[in-house]
Amino acid sequence: MTSTDGLRLHPFRGLRYAPDRVSSLTAVTSPPYDVVVRPDGVRHLETADPYNIVRLILPQAPDPATRHRQAAETLRRWRAEGVLAPDDRPALYVYEQSKGGLLQRGLIGALELDGPVLPHEDVIPEVVEDRAALMREAAANFEPLLLSYVGQGDGGGATGVIERALRTPPLLATTTEDGFAHRLWAVTDPAELAAVDDDLAIRHALIADGHHRWATYQRLHGEHPGDGAVNPWATGLVLLVDSARHPLQVRAIHRVLPHLPLDAALAGVGDAFRVRPVQGPLDAALAALDEAPGNAFLLSSGPERFCLLDRPDAALLDRTVRRDRPEAWRGLDATVLHSALLDEVWRVRDHPSEISYLHSPGDAVEQAAKHGGTAVLMRPVPERTVRQLALAGVTMPRKSTSFGPKPATGLVLRVLDDSA
Structure with missing residues (x-):
């Protein structure tokens, strides 16, 4: 790293579905937890495949404690059965979403929580408490937040790493019900990881989607203090998108x-x-x-x-x-x-x-x-207004914006009990 004032994105051993254990990747993915319409959307996803990720992000039980314990037990069982398996080496993951003329690419990794990340919305305490209880019980990050940063926009730095990865075969490719095509690559080469470090060291990020999960990460880090280089609770799963290269959409x-x-x-x-x-x-x-x-x-x-x-x-x-x-x-x-x-x-x-x-x-x-x-x-609120207020340290009313496209849930997970 050339600086400690910017973003620090760590590689991790992704936990991914074993293709031969599920009907299809499409059938086990889900929109983010707060986009799923309940209860109808939950039932639809549960019937798509017995191993659909909705059983982890929105477990169904009469009371919260039972729901969270059920999700943790389901995660342990799926790992023991080989339904979810860890990748061999820590990696940053290049993630691509496309639909028609829309294309978005970014990097999924474990971001240090004390870096320059700007929230722009207030949160609902009850939702943070529920997400914290779920993550605490499962010791896992089930779905990445969506963060945007303004990079070089010219194919250098982290964007260059992403575009070089595209020349190799992806780890997975699938198309979800909403018509979006998704592809994922692993970046493990030390030189490429160093290029990402150097680029992000001078960047700050805006939380585009996932304020409640970011607040949850912060709360759990407070319960498990320690440096991000050795403490998995000091980092959280995110997707970082260079908005100079791939401008995000903003909806209401x-x-x-x-x-x-x-x-x-x-x-x-x-x-x-x-x-x-x-x-x-x-x-x-x-x-x-x-x-x-x-x-x-x-x-x-x-x-x-x-x-x-x-x-x-x-x-x-x-x-x-x-x-x-x-x-x-x-x-x-x-x-x-x-x-x-x-x-x-x-x-x-x-x-x-x-x-x-x-x-x-x-x-x-x-x-x-x-x-x-x-x-x-x-x-919708224009992105320039969102960023203007965030840079001024002013948070908007909760749930003011919906940035997208949002990452699909279930393509890569992160567990905290054996992170490399």
Whole structure:
């Protein structure tokens, strides 16, 4: 390393599915835990293959302690049976995702937790506690976070290492249900690993996806102090993507309020926002949301009913939105939603039992209809705004953004009890 002030990405012995023990790699992979729609998505994945990774990331049992213990026992059993097997040598893993004209490549490794990594969103304590209990019990990182950094963008440094790896046969290749093709390579050559070290030594990273898992890594490191070179708990599994080479996509994350019917939500709004019905279907209603000036939200109780909220009352915003934050933060749709609507108008607690966060607008509308509640559909935040606030040390409201494409879960795992 030429510096200790940048990112330090360590190779590790990846734990991967043995192809001859599963029906297919596609059948055992999953979206990240917080993208899986529960319970329907969990059931779908569980029936895809008896060894689907969802049994580790979202185990099903009556209480949390049993769920976490069940996941740990399942991991131990699959390792003992050879369903999951470690690679022979520590490696950094080149990971490629592609679909149509979209291409993303990055490096998967064990990142030291005390490096310059910028969060941009708040987290939900209950989710961090649940993830920490799961990782603590299993002593494993099941899925990589998605981090972005601004590299050379010219084929040098870590990007050059990635592109040279592409000239060799991949460890695996599969296409998942969402149409994304995935390929993975192992980088073990000391000279190539040193090139990655030298490049990342002057970089900082932005957490694109995985704030709760990053907070979980930090909590567990606090329980297991020690240097990242020798202590596996001082590092966490991440995918690092050079956004100068492969710009990430930014999408919105939507809310479902299962206990607030749409009529009650609209009655509560009163004159605080302008309220207008808009015509479906969903794509047309979302287009109306995109065209709305200023802060705006699309409410829905199902695929037949949509209402647009915009033009918030200035006095309401003045009374509810914090003044000690930059104007860019005060003007975020998520800030206005949580400060003015959820906290003040609707009095809905930001708790998993009261608010669900879904990445797909269609899933959000479907869940609202299923529970007789309200879907609040959002617009994405530009990446430049996210990075601007992160560099200023200002965190956005939780679940403000969805960066992607997200890494598939199940292609490579990391265990902490025998990491090399």
